[in-house]
Amino acid sequence: MIKVTIFNEFRHEKQKESIRAIYPDGIHGAIKAGIEDEEILVRTVTLDDPECGLTQEVLDDTDVLLWWGHMAHHEVPDEVAQRVRDAVHSGMGAIFLHSGHHSKPFRLLMGTPCNLTWREDGDYELVWVVNPAHPIAQGIGRFIKLEEVETYGEPFSIPEPDELVFIGSYEGGEVFRSGCCWQRGNGRVFYFQPGHETYPIYHQPEIVKVIKNAIHWAKPTYRAIIECPHVKKPLAE
Amino acid sequence: MIKVTIFNEFRHEKQKESIRAIYPDGIHGAIKAGIEDEEILVRTVTLDDPECGLTQEVLDDTDVLLWWGHMAHHEVPDEVAQRVRDAVHSGMGAIFLHSGHHSKPFRLLMGTPCNLTWREDGDYELVWVVNPAHPIAQGIGRFIKLEEVETYGEPFSIPEPDELVFIGSYEGGEVFRSGCCWQRGNGRVFYFQPGHETYPIYHQPEIVKVIKNAIHWAKPTYRAIIECPHVKKPLAE
Amino acid sequence: MIKVTIFNEFRHEKQKESIRAIYPDGIHGAIKAGIEDEEILVRTVTLDDPECGLTQEVLDDTDVLLWWGHMAHHEVPDEVAQRVRDAVHSGMGAIFLHSGHHSKPFRLLMGTPCNLTWREDGDYELVWVVNPAHPIAQGIGRFIKLEEVETYGEPFSIPEPDELVFIGSYEGGEVFRSGCCWQRGNGRVFYFQPGHETYPIYHQPEIVKVIKNAIHWAKPTYRAIIECPHVKKPLAE
């Protein structure tokens, strides 16, 4: 059983009728409904929970954390963001969705601005599989078509990904590294670009499939706090 | 002074009037005219020269080799391809253009099939800068627009690039890692996708600029044959 | 069930009494005895089998190939080496052991000379875990001590590994990237340095553990021949 925690900012859905119509149970609710099965157990937390719902206890009990945030990144306390970063270092997997590129924990883990170019014109997007043998791309064809999306464009100021899985192209011609993998400490990090709040993207089966694949890929191999020990000579031990 | 050798297959230009109209002096002639300046000295060789013009003597006198081939990859003798590979190992830079993805030396250097998907519909292409700080991207804006190209699509079966500089998008929606860097032995390799023979792409100033930047990037830092020596204990030396 | 094929050159063991004393059933026999369990099914082949035992049929029926060779790399026919390379491209995993760094298929997959420095003084070696969260390092402590080994030293002329798992140090002071991962086409490749024929290294439990871990890591995710198809416009499909 993989224990997944979904963090959702959960503001857009409360503030705007049109978004609530797409995600009546919140983005977290839609993702939970999509991914939960006999191998994946899901807990959800939101920005307005005490400590964003991300206490040390919750993180210690989480194999893979999903993160969706957008308009209120700054309201996540620094100490919560650092706790998430440290949990990844200790082996927890983390999947950052869409506008999560600007979330505090993602930026802390990347060490770069994570900026990009953007526009909202309802372009279609084609999300292309670059590495068909990657575990995260299994069960997906050559590309996923998304009917309407927010457009993200390069340059995306991230460290060179350890593995690049998807590249998106947009109706207007932009490209974006839309599926990227990194290791940070003992934990694995996946960024996945699709998911603007004004479109029903998390209801699309291929998107759910990618997220499930990513959860399996990101689950911990080795969980331990990384320390900086004073040691003896190896052969004297 | 950087000594550049351009290898061009030089068959399309001889066989087809429409192509000869674009490249009356051959693709090699057009590239040479574009890149030659007070820092870059150019020699050209073609498939029909003895040993493809790529004798050991020529390679030893080459800092950076440019390669354009398409319809006659199989006519390059294996021993010439291996000699080029070995020269890269010894420090020579190499830039493979467009359909050079399927050339023998590029495949030998990559260790992968270097396959892709393709179609010829005269799409426009936007070649996007992914890494604006990379030496090869200097002087280029956000993207290069090419009016008509052959379309290449992912998956491009190459090793994960050491550095990804450009990603192209096409009118029909494909994406392609169109500017990729690798080190192989002591030498540097750059692959650059634009350049189909039926379009005047090598006359376009931004394309010439990228090739010149790549020549400066790929020039040897250290030139030495890599051996496998029997050694003594380091502190006994 | 993971289907493993062990290729062993099997010459040293036949020619030299002292080596036969360590590996009475051949190096392949010792490794087979070590790794076989309810999840791993092992077949062994040797250089003197017809086609080295590596027919297309055998490779198609192999999930992960282990390779040990040393004195007779040149006797492996080029077409067998290319068949192994192509099987990796199509998704088969491959683990190259010790002097397999100079085998034909490893060099074809790397695209580099794969040279190193070497000496035989019976040094001890410490094989250090660099990435404790990597699947291949699970169950290993900080390092593995090998009492007596052949010494390999840097520079090891390989492409920058996708993931570096182990670095070895030797009594005389050399270092060597002794556990390295790459993807090539759809397949995964692991190089593991320990294993000289004159020492009982493949009888050591931690070495067996690493090889078993690597088999699990390298087993195919996606098995398909990589082609270069002519395609239609994506949205016209």
Next chain:
Amino acid sequence: MIKVTIFNEFRHEKQKESIRAIYPDGIHGAIKAGIEDEEILVRTVTLDDPECGLTQEVLDDTDVLLWWGHMAHHEVPDEVAQRVRDAVHSGMGAIFLHSGHHSKPFRLLMGTPCNLTWREDGDYELVWVVNPAHPIAQGIGRFIKLEEVETYGEPFSIPEPDELVFIGSYEGGEVFRSGCCWQRGNGRVFYFQPGHETYPIYHQPEIVKVIKNAIHWAKPTYRAIIECPHVKKPLAE
């Protein structure tokens, strides 16, 4: 002319006679004396300067920053550390020396703990060249011998380096990735392990040579603040 700023904590030298004897002008003074030439112009700043001497004005006027700190990392104000990180993002090069692995800006740039194992037994170290063609390794032989050092050991919890240039081995048998390169935003980062305060390491010519090479490698290619602009459709521009 490359403008270099050396930041030195400058506490050990003031507090301990034995260290002052080695570095009477401070570690910064010794490095400055070693590297300054007709191409490299050096300014030095220390922890006790206002804002650590690292005002925005100074960083804007710096091509490459060198950083040495150890006992007082926590006294560097967060806002100074963030300013350094942001300057790297905007294209400034940065070289972190020895115990600078734990400095605030290095950790911010890496996104990992940057922990390691350590002991102080006056071991000798051999710093091996792993990539002889790398610009930072030019003019260095197979290895650098350091007579007495502090021992650092793996695992070193850093992101997989973009390029690994040096690996150190120690008398007691440890290994350490002692020369590592990354790009972060538009800037280049090099970590170089040698340099404990109790040994005259920065007086050793090969160490000075490596630092000078690294300065040339890290100097900015492209200097610009990375923003996150709202854009128009590319072909509408």
